Amino acid sequence: MPGESPETVKITVDGHRTSTESLWDWMRSEPELRGRLSAGTLPGPDGAMGSGFELVVEASAPALATLARSIPAWLSQRHHEVTVHVTTPDGREVSFTADQAQLLRDVLGIR
Structure with a gap:
């Protein structure tokens, strides 16, 4: 539908x-994500100063395959444990750390 x-x-x-800015920089270097990646702010929790930061990727088979490869690679480069949260177009959510990266492939349907 238009719009x-x-x-x-x-x-x-x-x-x-x-950490989110670092992932943003990492993902921007992925050719398959060019033109499909954007960033925005999220409202902060009640009573907190500032806001969160969210990355948004237009879903396509090449983009999903790139995410399933790229995010775990980025996580493996972190010097401290980081948790990434991904929400799919159909509303499924997964949270994972570097040692749980297979969860991302599972929720994105990438084998």
């Missing part, structure tokens, strides 16, 4: 905003 937004995958990272 309808494409299906998207939403990604957030626990911890400091710098």
